[in-house]
Amino acid sequence: MTAALLEQYRERIRTELDRVVDFWLKYSHDKEQSRLYRTMERFHRPEILDAAKSGAAFLQKFARVQASSGPGKCAFCLTRDGRAVKVQRTIFSECFYVMAMDELSRITQDKEMQADAESMMDRLIFWVQTDSSDLGRPQLPGDPPINSMAVPMMLLCLVDQLTEGRTDVAEKYKDLSGWCVEQILQHIQRDGKAILENVTLNGKELPGCQGRLQNPGHALEAGWFLLQYALKKEDAQLQKTAVDKFMEIPFHTGWDKQHGGLFYFLDVDGHCPTQLEWNMKLWWPHCEALIAYLMAYSHSREPLLLDRFKQIYDYTFSHFSDEEHGEWFGYLSRKGEVVLDFKGGSFKGFFHVPRCLYMCEKLLDGLLERQDS
C-alpha cells in the first residue's frame, strides 16, 4: 500500500524532473546542472556537461567583481554580456559560486577550479567569523551584527558539498560544521516552541519585528540540512531536534489552515509581518518542505511524516507545477492563484525545483529499494 503510493510519487517526481531539466536546458544554460550529470544516469549527457562548463567559464570570467565592491565579491546579477548589474552586501552569491565550482570540478577533475571554490569558501568563513567589512555594509550603531539563520545554514550546506568523499577536506572543515550547527540551534526560542529567523550573536531574542520574524520555509530547509548532518554523524539527539523543532514547528505555524500552503513570513506573536508579501505562497518553501519530510520519513518510517509529505505534495503539485509549459510558477496569492507568471527571475532559476525533485527521487529510490528487499 505504502509502496504503491511511494511508487506513484516517484513516477510523478521523475517525470517532473525530466520536464524541469528540459525546460532549463532549452531556455537557460546554468551553472547548477552538473550534479545531475554526475549522479543520475539518465542525465549523464554531453549537452548537460557542456552547459555546466560554459556556465562556469562565464562565472569565472565575469562574476568576480573588482575591488570597488570589496575584494572577492561576486555579482548577484550580470548583463547578458557579463557586466555586473548588482552586488549584494551579503555572502549568498559567493556561496552559490562555491557550490557550482566545487561540483563541476568533481567531474572535470579541474584542480584549479576546486582550489577556486575552496579559496572562495575560506573568504566566506573570514567574512562570517572574523571581519565582514569587505561585504561593504557600513557598521551602524543601531544595527549591531546578529545571527541570521541563512548564514550558518548556507555554510553547513557548503561544507556538505565540499567534503563529499574527501576526508582531508572534511577534517579541515570539521570545526566549522560544529559551529554552524550550534549557530542554527540558537534559533530555537520561546522554550523550544518557536524557530526565529534572527537572534542575537549569543542566541537571545532580538527586540522588535526583526526578532519576531519567522520564515517557515527557511526553518524547514535548515531542518533537512541538520538531519542530513546528524544522520552522517549518527547523532540521534540532533536527528530528533531536526525533525521536532525545525520541521514540525514551522509546519504547524507555517501551514495556512484556511487556504493550504506555507506562508512566506509570520510573526511569532501573531502580529502582521512587515513584509508586503508575507501571506504569499512561494515555490521554494514548498520544495524545502518536501525534501525535509521525505528525508525524515525515509529515516524513521514514521507514517505521520509521510502524511505531512503527502499534504505538502498535493498542494505543491496541484498549484505550482505548470502542466502546459513545464517548470513551476513561483509566486501565488494566499488563495493559491498565480500572481507572477514568469518562470525565471533574480531568485528563481535552475536551482530549488530541480534540487527538490532530484533529492526526492533519490530518497524514493532508496525507500522503494529497501521496500523491495
Place this chain on the structure above:
Amino acid sequence: MTAALLEQYRERIRTELDRVVDFWLKYSHDKEQSRLYRTMERFHRPEILDAAKSGAAFLQKFARVQASSGPGKCAFCLTRDGRAVKVQRTIFSECFYVMAMDELSRITQDKEMQADAESMMDRLIFWVQTDSSDLGRPQLPGDPPINSMAVPMMLLCLVDQLTEGRTDVAEKYKDLSGWCVEQILQHIQRDGKAILENVTLNGKELPGCQGRLQNPGHALEAGWFLLQYALKKEDAQLQKTAVDKFMEIPFHTGWDKQHGGLFYFLDVDGHCPTQLEWNMKLWWPHCEALIAYLMAYSHSREPLLLDRFKQIYDYTFSHFSDEEHGEWFGYLSRKGEVVLDFKGGSFKGFFHVPRCLYMCEKLLDGLLERQDS
C-alpha cells in the same frame, strides 16, 4: 448640485484630517506637523508646534550620520534613542530632512535651521547633477546611471517648499525647476501613450523589465507636482500635459477594472511585473490620485475630472480609512482586503495621508468659496 457634493467631500475630508492628526499626535511625535500649524487655523495649537520642534531637534542631533556612510547622508531609520539602523544609498531621507527643516524654520524664524535645509538641498543637487559617489553605491559597468522619475519629482517638490514666498530663493533654484520638469517629461514614452518609471539619461526607453516598469501612483504624484508648477508659471501647455499625460494615462492603465483601486506596479507591455507586491493596493497612490484630480478639477472645472476624483474617493474612503481606530490601513490585497494591519512603518508615517487630506481640504475650500461668490 456640485456644490453640495463638494461640501460633502469637504466635510468628510475635514473630519478625517482631524482624526488623522489626533492619531499621530497621540501615537507619534513626528517632523511633518508644522505646515498644519502654520497654515490651518484649527491646527495652530502649541502641542503641534512642540511636537514639530522636538522632532526636528531629534533629527538634527541624530539623523545626520557620519562619514562611513558618505558625508551628509541621513539615516533612513533610527532606534528610539537615536542610533542609525539603516542608511539608504538614495537621496530620499535627505529630501525629507530638507522639507522638515525648511517648514519648521518658517514658523520659528530659525535662520540656522533654514540654512541647514538649504545646505542639505545644495548637497542633494550636487549628488544628482554632479557626482553621486558619496551616496555609497558602487558604480557597476552593467548598471549605468538612469533617469528615475522619483529624483526630479522630489527635487521639484523641494524647490516648491523652499521657494514659497521667497523671491531670492526662487531665483536661485529657477534653473533647477526647469531641469526637473524636463527630466520628468522624458518619462512620457511610446508616442505619448505611456509614462515609464525609468528611462535613460537622454530620455530613451531602457531595455528589460526596469524599462517597462510603470508606477501609476508615482506618475499621478508627478502630475500634481507638474500642474502646481505649471499653474504658477501660467504655462497652459504644461498644465495640459500634466493632466493628459501624468493623470489620465496612469489612471487608465493603473485602475483595476475588476476589483477597483490602483495597482502598485504594471508592465507597459502587459507582462507581469517582477515586484511580488505589484497587484496590491497601497494607500499612497490613492492619496496622490485624490490630490491630482481635485487640483485638476479645481483649475479647469471639467466635470470628467470630478468624476475621476469621485471614483478614487469612493474606493479610498471605503477601503483604507479605519473607522474604528483612526488613520488608514496601508496595504490591501488586489481584492481590497487589509493584508497588513499596522498604521505606521518604515514607509508610512505622518505624511501621505495628512498631506492628501490637507491639500484636498484646501482645494475644496477654494472651490466652495468661488462657488459661493
